[in-house]
Amino acid sequence: MKTFLAGMVVGVMVLMASAYAYLSLGMAPAATAATPFPFEKKIASLALKAHIAKEMPKQSDLPLTEDALMAGVTIYRENCAECHGIASEPKTSAARGMYPPPPQLFKGKGVSDDPVGETYWKVENGIRLTGMPAYKGSLTEKDKRIQQLSDDKVACERGKGSGNEIVVVIEGNALTVKPGGGGGTYTPPVDDKVAAAASKEFLNVVAKSRGSIQKCYEQALKKGAASQAHTITLTVEATFTASGQYRDSSFNPSLGEAFDSCIKTVAGKWQLPQNSPAMTFKAQVSLTPS
Numbered sequence: 001m002k003t004f005l006a007g008m009v010v011g012v013m014v015l016m017a018s019a020y021a022y023l024s025l026g027m028a029p030a031a032t033a034a035t036p037f038p039f040e041k042k043i044a045s046l047a048l049k050a051h052i053a054k055e056m057p058k059q060s061d062l063p064l065t066e067d068a069l070m071a072g073v074t075i076y077r078e079n080c081a082e083c084h085g086i087a088s089e090p091k092t093s094a095a096r097g098m099y100p101p102p103p104q105l106f107k108g109k110g111v112s113d114d115p116v117g118e119t120y121w122k123v124e125n126g127i128r129l130t131g132m133p134a135y136k137g138s139l140t141e142k143d144k145r146i147q148q149l150s151d152d153k154v155a156c157e158r159g160k161g162s163g164n165e166i167v168v169v170i171e172g173n174a175l176t177v178k179p180g181g182g183g184g185t186y187t188p189p190v191d192d193k194v195a196a197a198a199s200k201e202f203l204n205v206v207a208k209s210r211g212s213i214q215k216c217y218e219q220a221l222k223k224g225a226a227s228q229a230h231t232i233t234l235t236v237e238a239t240f241t242a243s244g245q246y247r248d249s250s251f252n253p254s255l256g257e258a259f260d261s262c263i264k265t266v267a268g269k270w271q272l273p274q275n276s277p278a279m280t281f282k283a284q285v286s287l288t289p290s
Contacts, residue, residue: 034099041100048127056117074245077268083131084111086268088261098131195279201272202281206236210285212266217287220259231288239280244272 022028028037062068077086083095083102095102103111111119126134206213213234238249249267254260 031099044129052118052121056115056121058117060116060120070247073268079135080105086265088258088265094131100130102131198272198279199281202238202240203283205270205272206283206285209266209270213263213285214287216259216262216266217255218289219262220255221289223256223258231286234285234287235282236285237280237282238267238270240270240272246270 076084082092083098085091085095085104085106087106091104095104105111111122122132124134124136126132217232217234232253235252236249237251239247241247246268249264249270251260251263
């Protein structure tokens with residue numbers, strides 16, 4: 001019995017010494033492109049899943065509302081898109097060089113089909129020895145942002161279909177300010193100088209995206225929109241909150257799914273630097289095949 005116990009002790013010590021030598025002699029993989037060591041993925045996955053299952057919340061504490069979803073879009077674009085991607089755009093250089101590779105949420109499976117509580121835990125706490133940071137404490141403004149979006153919506157609509165949202169139509173150098181759709185008679189007070197300043201900022205934002213919009217048009221042509229292979233006038237309509245945050249957009253005429261997806265991605269990055277009443281802007285952009 002003593003011999004058996006002594007053998008076990010010696011065996012354990014040999015294993016520990018071997019592990020120490022493996023690590024201290026630089027034999028363990030350290031670069032992101034290196035081959036994982038034996039059972040690395042299995043051990044890491046087993047420990048992570050067990051810990052998350054023990055601590056993750058069973059359900060989200062946020063209501064599934066339009067305002068909450070819009071706030072989530074903004075947070076994702078500002079904090080997550082660099083690694084986890086945006087629809088119709090290739091992997092960033094950061095995502096390509098990370099190990100383990102961050103899941104691309106608009107391609108394939110992973111994360112988007114996980115329980116809400118699991119995703120919440122990962123965002124809040126991060127994951128050790130990966131590129132996933134913990135956002136606990138740094139995203140505490142989410143509730144304020146959601147509330148701000150809600151306040152903006154109430155202030156600009158005052159009831160669905162009331163026509164209280166301000167629409168600024170830009171035609172050349174002329175501006176037309178009118179209530180939004182819905183048939184309401186209420187005209188929100190807006191100073192001409194405020195409308196002009198906000199319109200100028202909007203045109204600047206569109207002008208900076210001119211190259212990206214043209215690329216979307218060229219991609220649409222390559223995907224078979226041959227009937228549109230001539231100069232067209234695109235009507236751009238975009239809505240912003242009072243804090244200058246992008247909320248929604250539409251484009252006419254539509255040039256197919258590829259174009260719509262591409263240009264929605266472009267518009268999703270727009271933001272007005274100047275605070276103004278919640279407004280919808282309408283302007284036109286000419287597109288010519290190269």
